[in-house]
Amino acid sequence: MAAITRDEVAHLAHLARLAVTEQELDTFAKQLDVILQAVARVGEVAATDIPPTSHAVPLTNVLREDEVTPGLTREEALAAAPDVAEDRFRVPRIVDEEA
Amino acid sequence: MADLTRLTATRLAEMIASGEVSAVEVTQARLDRIEATDERVHAFLHVDREGALAAAAAVDAARAEGQRLSPLAGVPVAVKDVLTTRGMPTTCASKMLEGWIPPYDATIVTRMREAGLVILGKTNLDEFAMGSSTEYSAFGPTRNPWDLSRAPGGSGGGSAAALAAYQSPLAIGSDTGGSIRQPGAMTGTVGSKPTYGTTSRYGLVAFSSSLDTPGPCARTVLDTAALHEVIAGHDPRDSTSIPQPVPPVVDAARQGGAGDLSGVRLGLVRELVGEGAEPGVRAAFQEAVEALTKVGADVVEVSCPHFEYALAAYYLISPSECSSNLARFDGVRYGLRVGDDGSRALEEVMSLTREAGFGPEVKRRIMIGTYALSSGYYEAYYGQAQKVRTLIARDFAAAFEQADVLISPTTPFVAFPFGSRTSDPYQMYLADLFTIPVNLYGGPAISVPCGLADGLPVGFHVMAPTMADDRMYRVAAALETVVAPLSPPDL
DSSP states (O other): OOSOOHHHHHHHHHHTTOOOOHHHHHHHHHHHHHHHHHHGGGGGSOOTTOOOOOOSSOOOOOOOOOOOOOOOOHHHHHTTOSOEETTEEOOOOSSOTTO | OOOTTSSOHHHHHHHHHHTSSOHHHHHHHHHHHHHHHHHHHOOEEEEOHHHHHHHHHHHHHHHHTTOOOOTTTTOEEEEETTBOBTTBOOOTTOGGGTTOOOSSOOHHHHHHHHTTOEEEEEEOOSGGGOOSSSTTOTTOOOOBTTBTTBOOOSSSHHHHHHHHTTSOSEEEEEESSSTTHHHHHHHTOEEEEOOTTSSOOTTBOOSSTTTOEEEEEESSHHHHHHHHHHHOSOOTTSTTOOOSOOOOHHHHHHHHHTOOOTTOEEEEEGGGSSTTSOHHHHHHHHHHHHHHHHTTOEEEEEOOGGGGGHHHHHHHHHHHHHHHHGGGOSSSSSSOOOOOSSSSOHHHHHHHHHHHHSOHHHHHHHHHHHHHHSTTTTIIIIIHHHHHHHHHHHHHHHHHHHOSEEEEESOSSOOOBTTSSSSSHHHHHGGGTTTHHHHHHTOOEEEEEEEEETTEEEEEEEEOOTTOHHHHHHHHHHHHHHSOOOOOOOO
16 A cells, blocks of 8 residues: 555645645655655554653753854845845745735 | 875874975865866865965964964865855755855864864765765766766765865765765775764754764774864754763774774674675675784674664654754745745745755655654654664663674665666665664764775774764774775776
8 A cells, every 4th residue: 555645745745845846746656655665664663662762962951151152243144145125034925915 | 295195184284294295285286186086076066275275374374483283284174065164155965055155164164174174175965965875966976986987875975085086185074874984985985973962063054953963084094083083072052062072082093003902892783794785795894804803803793673673763763853954945044045026925935945946855855754743643653763763772782781882884785876776765775774773873983994895895884882982993993904995996
């Protein structure tokens, strides 16, 4: 059985904000299916009582002193922006007009 | 004078410090070598001629003033293009970041600059360090100096090829599942993944944050250790940086270089030395193991039963973290923006930007990660992978009670021809079969050349307990004393 369908790939692409093409949907559906079936092997390990590991370094609550350190100037921060207006990042409209 | 491109970093540093040669001469020799060979190899995405010569001249001036030089002052280094360099393009081999000039240096880059190292430029990689061959670079693959029709491994194939082709004596890579060690093995060079948390991730463009580890590469173990000491150490700007001193890796490499491993227990990992590797790789590896026993090492067989699930766990954990980390590429603050013609809302522009900016492998991983983290699948995929990670760490802990270090071949196969693994993405993933387990555990590991199979280099893999990086350098340096050094055919 396929682990993933073409429609599911389209849904994932939407969640991940990837405007994939029709052709990519076919390719990715096949490839993701192979990959997901292979990685599903993790389910073979009986691990009911095993705690999860999210990280190799057991550090918690790493804080620093609340001191002012040099940061980027406004010019530096904006230097690589795709579009700038009035010393700010300019973005396309966020709310759709029909919405 | 000796050919300056054939000398080790450690030797070059001595010559620069004694005035036998200038840092500018050393740097010029490498720039000339890059000029002469990189059209064929394509190890570099950017060469910073002026910056390199200026940094070298500054070292020469400091020496002329009588200042004491750092151990690697004046020695050139190539930096994988996934670490930020102030004023120098940083692309991650992606169209998403083409032309991006970061306003800051990665901590590792800062440390190298402060130590007087000369940054030659930025090396090629699989896009955002996701891949095992550099074939997923948006700017074309790097070719293996041993055979230009083959891939140099990846993701850090550019750094490894630059070393193999004598373009640079030192290089920086980043290792999430083998991206330093695997290309090291496939190019006959040395690549080291330090203990996770001992080399700063500040300024390393994030792929899988719980695994990403920058590290040193070179042609010899001692050179690798020398670069390790420059870059490693606690960094308050990385919240997963371990606040402990770096193990004495240079001393350990010198000790190992004396060629005596009496009393050192090498744990042969049963799950990594069997049928999983090609016969030629197994033969070269076995020969190296026998050579190590002749210099006093004891070999014990250890079993790590959960390693067989490491690849599956890795290809859930790393895409999950990748899908989250790469959400930052939204076309707002830096990088590419596509389709912003006034008619489209932000979300659509974002989707068009990401579609145009990311290559196929990055998209695949983002979608796998999105899938593994989505409600309904989370427990079966990501949750279960994290439990496997616990079991793998326990396997390591148990094995290190029987052995001081663990050993295996670095890769199941030697350098492969272009195009032979790109049609089936899962075939590409298998290149990292032996390097991945230690990433999930967090300990250090190194690949050292140990011979040839079918005329192509084979890597010997040494893994050590967390914070015992010195131990692996000792074994790696001892190995160098018993195997013949490798040099690729003339380019």
